[in-house]
Amino acid sequence: MQGILERGISWAQTSGLGAVLNLLYAILIFAIGLLLARIAVRSLRPLFDRSRIGQDALLKKFFLRVISGAIVIVATVSALAQIGVQVTPIIASLGLTGVIIGFAFKDTLSNLAAGLLILIYRPFYAGHTVDIGGTLGTVDELTIVNTQLITPDGLRVYLPNSKVWESKIINYSTIKHRRLELSISVKYEQDFDRVRQAIQEILDSDGRILKDPPPSVQIAELGLANINARILAWTSLSDFGSVRDEIYNRVRIVLQREGAV
Incomplete structure (x- = not known):
């Protein structure tokens, strides 16, 4: 601990008080950015609730996360600039870097x-x-990279958005x-009519089954040993x-x- 303190004092003496203050300012800028991100989310949430966006929980969460992330990114860039990091070349190089990142994170994009x-x-x-590609559940959340479902047995399933978009989606709701x-x-040998x-x-006799279209028992196929039939009936989703x-x-x-089986 003493060694760390001595090195800190030596660095401060070498770099000067200005460098120490810049570091403290950078930390303060980043902390303020995190605070502003939280304040923005808390302030915008009730505004979204009163707008059309608030009627869609997935859309509201998505926008709040994007806004919060943007504020944190701005705060991070500002903090780096405060301690002397040249952010302009970094931003200018994003064109080439974007191509590299695009290949590295093509699945994420x-x-x-x-x-x-x-x-x-x-x-x-x-x-x-x-039902998304054979996975049945209740939609809970949509992030920038995945869709989250709660299955009937209480499991949380994370499905990549690209797979969701490519899959067959059955919306029972x-x-x-x-x-x-x-x-x-x-x-x-059994009496099928009976x-x-x-x-x-x-x-x-079941009041939950709809009368229109009427329920029915239809012969589907005459097999070698059995009469194959289908029972069809419509009911409410609930x-x-x-x-x-x-x-x-x-x-x-x-x-x-009836001894039919």
Whole structure:
């Protein structure tokens, strides 16, 4: 500790008090920049809430992060200039450096571009239930590089924006109804009409299943040993999970009772 203090005193004597003050000013500038970034975020958040931006949680978070990051970058450049770093050549060399960085961080830049496209075309909003390339979850956040989903089992999944933009996106929150579909097989020696009638009664008696279009049990294929059929029924999106589970279970009971399986 004594050695560090002695070297600090020696450096101050060699470089002069001006260098020490410049370093302190640089630290102060950077700290003020961090403080201003926080103040800007806190001040702009209620303003955004009262504007159209506030209606979209993803867009609001994205803008707040960009503004905060820009302030920190300006503060960092100003702090470097205060301690004598020539920032003008650095800025002037960004053209060549940008090409190098572009190759080194092409995936990051691709994710940034895809994030902007997602914000422009809006295939989903915060809180929407979506299936992105086979990953099902609720949209929680969109950053400049990834989209974050909360899966039904509570996991947070980070999907690169470029992959999100390239994937098939199914947005379940933009639809009111969803079709339930179940495939069954009935042996030829069993009474298919009886099985179909029993299942149709189950569908018709459930008030959560829509009457238009009407539910049905349709023959899909005549196999070598079985009659293959499809059960089709429409229900509201909010009831889909519970209806599917209950209908599947009741159909299973019918098939077992009739000896169809």
